Amino acid sequence: xxxxxxxxxxxxxxxxxxxxxxxxxxxxxxxxxxxxxxxxxxxxxxxxxxxxxxxxxxxxxxxxxxxxxxxxxxxxxxxxxxxxxxxxxxxxxxxxxxxxxxxxxxxxxxxxxxxxxxxxxxxxxxxxxxxxxxxxxxxxxxxxxxxxxxxxxxxxxxxxxxxxxxxxxxxxxxxxxxxxxxxxxxxxxxxxxxxxxxxxxxxxxxxxxxxxxxxxxxxxxxxxxxxxxxxxxxxxxxxxxxxxxxxxxxxxxxxxxxxxxxxxxxxxxxxxxxxxxxxxxxxxxxxxxxxxxxxxxxxxxxxxxxxxxxxxxxxxxxxxxxxxxxxxxxxxxxxxxxxxxx
Numbered sequence: 001x002x003x004x005x006x007x008x009x010x011x012x013x014x015x016x017x018x019x020x021x022x023x024x025x026x027x028x029x030x031x032x033x034x035x036x037x038x039x040x041x042x043x044x045x046x047x048x049x050x051x052x053x054x055x056x057x058x059x060x061x062x063x064x065x066x067x068x069x070x071x072x073x074x075x076x077x078x079x080x081x082x083x084x085x086x087x088x089x090x091x092x093x094x095x096x097x098x099x100x101x102x103x104x105x106x107x108x109x110x111x112x113x114x115x116x117x118x119x120x121x122x123x124x125x126x127x128x129x130x131x132x133x134x135x136x137x138x139x140x141x142x143x144x145x146x147x148x149x150x151x152x153x154x155x156x157x158x159x160x161x162x163x164x165x166x167x168x169x170x171x172x173x174x175x176x177x178x179x180x181x182x183x184x185x186x187x188x189x190x191x192x193x194x195x196x197x198x199x200x201x202x203x204x205x206x207x208x209x210x211x212x213x214x215x216x217x218x219x220x221x222x223x224x225x226x227x228x229x230x231x232x233x234x235x236x237x238x239x240x241x242x243x244x245x246x247x248x249x250x251x252x253x254x255x256x257x258x259x260x261x262x263x264x265x266x267x268x269x270x271x272x273x274x275x276x277x278x279x280x281x282x283x284x285x286x287x288x289x290x291x292x293x294x295x296x297x298x299x300x301x302x303x304x305x306x307x308x309x310x311x312x313x314x315x316x317x318x319x320x321x322x323x324x325x326x327x328x329x330x331x332x333x334x335x336x337x338x339x340x341x342x
Contacts (some may be wrong), residue, residue: 004166006045006053008126011064013057015045018162030054033062033081040088040095043226045193047163048237049132051091052094055085055290056125059102063118074114075106090285091246091314093238093275098128129165135270136167138328143173143233143268146324146331150183151230154220154258157191157248159201159235159268169268170235171204173326177208186212191248193294193311217250218228224261232258233326236269243319243334244281249312255321267317268326270342281316289313 003025007014017028019042028044030036036058039045045054062081068074082099090094105124109117149154153174161169168175178184186205191197198214205212215223223229232254238246245251245267258265278284291309295301303309319334332340 003161005050005162005223006057006129006165008057008129011303013054013061015039015054015324016162017044018046019044021162021199030058030061031056032065033084037085037088042224046093046196047158047235048094049136049164049169049270050162050258051089051092052098052272053125053129053132053165056098056102056128057090058085059099060118060122060125069114070128071110071112071114071117075116075171078106089287091287093239094270094272097272098189101128114298132165132270133167135272135328136169136172137162137176139169139268139326140167140172140176142328142331143266143326144176144180144182144265146183146264147173147177147184147231148327151177152187153226154187154189154232154254154263155201156189156197156217156220156232156234156251156254158196158204160201160204162200167325168204168235169270171201173233173268174205174210175208175265178208184210186210187215187220187229188212188214189220189250189254189268190214191250192217193289193297194250196252197296209309217253220254220261221257224257224263224299229258229261229263232263232265233268234266236267236273237314238278238284239267239269239274239325239337240278240281240284241274241276241338242280243322243325243337244284244319245317245319245322246281246286246314247317249315252315252317252321255317259321264323265321266324266326271327271329274327274337274341276338278342280319281318284314284316286316287313313320 160168189203295303
């Protein structure tokens with residue numbers, strides 16, 4: 001990636017406003033917890049790992065601006081802020097994972113003063129961000145080994161540097177393979193309705209020097225049937241204990257097409273994206289987005305006024321359609337998830 005998705009500089013939280021890409025590369029400072037909540041909700045920052053990192057810093061942004069010295073009052077305020085940030089988006093489990101990590105800092109240090117606990121919370125947020133960078137590179141390393149020396153990859157949505165702290169999960173696999181000298185080409189689904197594939201993935205790959213071809217979502221089966229795809233690699237927002245995987249809407253369709261055409265289908269995700277408390281994907285909460293994202297996307301009406309709309313942001317790909325999961329702990333199969341990641 002040519003730029004950092006999330007920056008913490010001089011106690012300031014700065015993100016790339018992804019709603020403006022690819023036309024403009026704009027960095028936005030988030031000054032309040034309301035700014036952070038809005039940035040997550042409105043997809044200015046998106047992708048499960050990036051949402052988690054941003055939420056962790058959102059805690060710090062909020063608590064640094066309040067004048068409280070009593071720990072009990074401070075801890076109560078922390079809970080309110082955490083619950084507020086948790087309400088921004090329901091599906092990406094990294095959001096809740098990061099907030100839980102921040103909460104454990106309070107639990108493990110009950111006797112520290114407010115000033116000192118804020119320092120520890122800040123250090124934890126920085127650690128979450130830096131760990132994400134390391135984890136993504138590990139995912140890239142393990143995933144790169146799965147790709148042939150000459151390979152064309154199909155990916156869906158954006159699971160690159162823009163979806164993480166700076167490198168990516170699914171695109172991290174591609175970056176790592178490319179950096180190792182492999183001849184890598186990519187087909188990127190545009191990813192309706194908000195076009196994260198065309199606006200973000202295509203932008204990332206072009207700026208990284210990797211050959212990318214953009215296709216509409218409904219062209220994936222066609223290019224597979226023509227023998228143009230060797231492997232499919234996608235990211236994830238939440239993975240259940242049995243391996244069922246929630247990812248951007250349209251992923252399930254790509255997995256079905258890959259299965260029919262005998263193409264390996266890999267999910268690249270950090271262990272923090274696995275939710276072992278859920279037995280299957282049937283328990284994963286699926287966010288439903290505003291109808292306007294379909295009927296009036298990017299400001300132009302493309303459907304009749306008053307039309308009924310169903311707009312789930314994610315679908316769940318059953319584990320039996322997934323070849324393997326690429327994590328920072330290695331490549332694992334669905335039946336290994338609990339043993340490897342518990």
